[in-house]
Amino acid sequence: MPILFIFLAKGFLMGYKFSFFFFIFFILVNCTNHEIKLNSQRQTPDSLSSFLEIANNDSVPSDKRKIFNDKALAIVSNQSNDAANRENYFKVAGRYYNIKLWDEYRDITSRIIQNSKSAKDTASLAKAYSYMFDYYVKVNQPDSVYQYNYKAEKLYIILGDNENLVQTLLTKAVLQHNYSDFLGCERTAIQMLRLLKKYNNIQMEYEANNLLGIVYGKLQEYDLSKKYYDKAIELANNESVPPNYQYRAVTINNLGSMYSIQKKYGLAKEQFLKGLAEKDLLRDRPDLFAMLNDNLAYTYLKLGNLKGLPDLFEKALKIREGSKLISGIIISKIHLSEYYALQKDSLNAVAMVGEAYRLADENKLTRDLLAVLRQLSDVDPKNARKYSSEYYKISDSLDVAERKTKNKFARIEFETDELAQEKTQLVEQRKTLIYIALGIILIGVFIFVIRVQASKNRELRLIQEQQKANEEIYSLMISQQDKVEETRQAEKKRIAQELHDGVLGKLFGTRMNLGVLNTRKDDEGIVQRVGYIDELKTLEQEIREISHDLNSEKMAVFNNFVLMVSNFIDTQRTVCQADILFNVDPAIEWNAVENTAKINLYRILQEAFQNINKHAKAQHVTVTFQKKDRHIQLEVEDDGVGFVYSKKRNGIGLQNMLSRITTSGGTMEIITRPEDGTKLQFELPLT
Template sequence: MKPAERALSNRKAFEVIQNQSNDSASRVNLFKVANRYYNMNLLNDYKETVNAVLKKSVESRDSISLSKAYDYLGDYYQKESFPDSAFLFYNKSEKIYSLKNDFVKLAQVRLNKASLQFSAGDYYGSEKNVFNALNSTKHIKNNDITYDSYNLLGVLYNEQGDYDKALEFHEKAVTSIDDNYIPVEFQSKATSLNNIGVVYLNKQDYLNAEKSFKEGLRQRLVNKQKPIVYAMLLDNLGYAKFKMKDTSGLPKLFYKSLKIRDSLQLTAGIIASKLHLSEYYIANNDKVKGLQYLKEVLATAKKSGNARNVLVALKQLSVLEPQKASVYSKSYIRINDSLQKAERKMGDKFTRIEYETDQVINENQALSMQNRTLFYVFSILCLIGLFFYSYKSQQIKHRELIFRQQQQVANEDIYNLMIQQQNQIEGIRINEKKRVAQELHDGVLSRMFGLRMSLDSINQINDDDASKKRTVYLDELKNIEQDIREISHDLSKEKSELINNFVTILDKLLEDQKRNFETCLTVAIDRAIKWENIENAKKINIYRIIQEALQNSNKYAKAQKIDIVLKKQKNTLVLTIIDDGIGFNIRQSKKGIGLQNIQYRIKECNGKFEINSDTNGTVITIIFPIKPNKHNLKNYDV
């Protein structure tokens, strides 16, 4: 069956199951549909199906299906490269598996969390979750999880430079392989032999590395069942030979590996192969070819957002091209700092997710205990009498209502409060406009219409001069009547939308500026900007930047005129603020708190800015991307 036919068949199955009654069989079948979508790499359909079964699980209070749905959503976000969201859902799933004592699934979800933490550079958190996974299954024979745990620990310790410990766990991984639990076609042994060889490479024990890679290549059908592992073994074997100055099979091994990785579109693998080819050709005095591969690595790494490989390429380029060494070094330092900050931020986020999830569980348990206590009190009061029952019942309802109100208030943020306030103001304005419109229409227009009818009847007198004058008056009255009608209609018309109230809030800031300062303020805002599609944090930062710029102009610039232009250009918002004040020295003012605040907010929005200032005035131009990037690190300029 063709992929399109399989997808259509799966969609029909989903629609049939979705309309069935919400029982355990229908939820199991929905998971089967989700699995098919995942295997077809139709991730949006996969997510839709998982959300459907999640909703059914909540409605039926099926905690087993609920934990499985959370687990599936974690897989979705991991596949889509949203590690924080994946970690959140894995964490939710883990809590339910723990309560249900489902140790196998508990261990697997902890391994998933550990993999996310390892990829984000949170090695301590990753190590902790791997050992938690092993503890979950210490009384259960499950070599699948045991192998994955030992393998991840070996990779983790290798990354930290603890090579002896890395070898210890990789050897344990090989020992734990059992064909009854891990299918042979997974090529687990070949994978571990490759990992062991990599550790020996890092230890500069190239002879043992070569032996390990060769043994991995001797594994039956590894080239067909696991071409990814096969390509790694070829490339690493070539590199071990190169380090031992053994030229047999070189550079053929590198090119063979690169061809496989190209065919599979393995970006990280392609980068690794080209790095080895670059090093090989440079060592063989072919600097031109080596430099060519190195620049290809840099371009590919930038495009894929692989910051670590960008750093490797920059480091080697600074040696090969000393005339550009300072430029490469600056880029290296900038990217390395950004990478460390991103890793720390992601590690903190993982910790915060675990803490907040535990906190919610504790609060739910406390609330559950409180509800049980209230129920017991309620039951006792029922026995005492109807009066006390009624009184206590009302008291409990009132207490619950206050609790819900306090919880709702606590969850509101500053921006939503501003929106709510502006909605109230706008509602009052609309009601007032309607009232004025009604007064104009029912009062003034009626009287003027009567006056026009009277003049029209008088106009029957056959006096030419009088008739001409009356005609002029009548025409004028008709014009006035039309003007008032148009005003009435305009006042009655409500705005179709408030653009998420952001423009209205911004208008109030600008009105305050005009009212409180003599400076001539000119504003041009592109009203076609879809503010509802722009995140609140970015809108608040734009508001604060304009507020800060106006304050600086009022306080220091002595400006007579300020121009503010906010418009959309392709996938960006461009904010330009111009004043004709006395200007300032940009270099001396960089340490000022006002300019630092603006720079910080622009950085928060991933924006770019430019300031030009002289005695004729100041021009600030800021560009914000409308759509946030998936990755924090990409598009590095050298």
């Protein structure tokens, strides 16, 4: 991640003649975390894992890696927002990062932030903030780097994730150092060390001590600076530190630079030589190897030992040019300019620093430009006034920019903390509202329970009243049955008397006369027999009439419910303005109908006529009982004003009728519309 490294490391002590070095291990780890290990298992060609695997393969051209990563993104975008989905988004973002598609990386990271907030996934949100921090490092926006790093810091504090918290603190400390907030950098680095006491991380502890060594050197606290450098070197010797990181060489270089600032060039030379003696330094860290050579050459220059110069400067410059380390190239050319100036070679001295000026100006390396202008003032006296004027102008603007940046950092912390405080207040307010809402709900539930209980009591009273009414109807039916039975017995007695006194006497007399006439053969006897036969026919007719009366009496016995309904209809004819037509299907077997069902039918009829009398304004009403298969159907139809069923369906009357018919296992159907009458149909099964 060279650009990220340059952003964080450039400008350290450019105002001095020696270069300090940060080895920002955690950032390199951050970069490595974007790399996902390849899955050795075979995958289907169209699977998400296959797309991600190809997109992460360094041997595949970048344009093809993008195509497969786009396919992976299309799949991930259609997944639900769960933990696995967010992890897949991180993989997709990491692959865009690895092929340097910064805008796509930013867009996916923004999506992860939104999804993490939606899912209230604090760990993923903190990780997404750190990903966004990487983006702003790439586009060189330090205030946004600081902002997202600080947001991640706050979340890691909440999560108790000290390991990631320490990494965010290191980023914060480096940013504070880069913008000359040395006291803030000191506080942050010490905070890191306190946290590192809670868990063992030698590399991060090394970073904190190395950083404190640099900061105390800037603050001219040289004893403290050496103390922390010595501690950093001790930590770098730990076997857990990979030797290719060259931690020892980094801190040895920084310690030598501190001695150089104090003009202790002999001690500085010892440190630079010691650093260059580190094993495999050129292979592992050519940039650091070049820095040590350049610092050593400059020390020789200050000691007046020009043997080996300018070759040592040229050696460092060649390595830096090969690695395109612009800031390092500028330093090398400034040092060569000083060497040539000391040699009275003003032409090369001006040429070298002129090249350095061009590079610093083209790459907008402001701090390096200050060092270049100072050297130009020394080697080009004719234009010294112009260079000095430009120097102070840039220096002042840089100071202002640094102050603004430091203030912006402070404002970011303040605003972030303020937002967090507001969020906490909102959470507390929300809790208060929840408690109030719960209280209202409890009161509402209490009122609801009271009302439900009152409703149940009212319903119980209605049931009791209905039961009482049903008993009254049942008593009425029994009374009606008694009346029918009384009528039946009276009719039986009348028919018995009729048979005994009338028909039987006539039959006996006719039989006796026919018996006498059977002995006579004359014409008169024949005529008399004919007369008696006619009399028998008359008796036959009388018997038929008596039989008809018996049949009518039998129907009366079974149709006492119908009689009760007929009486009700007759009553309604006296109070209802409409003409009422009443029809009963004689095929109905009323004995097969339970008394409860009869009562419900009677009550339904009462309710129907109550609605007709109150609302219908009907001219004609038809009431029909008919048998349909194994069902009895009651139909009440009127030609009144009708109504909109959807508006009246929950009316008490309709609900009562529905309740009664369903209680008996039946159904209700309503056919109506405004100004077109109403038809009520009720069906209940025969037992």
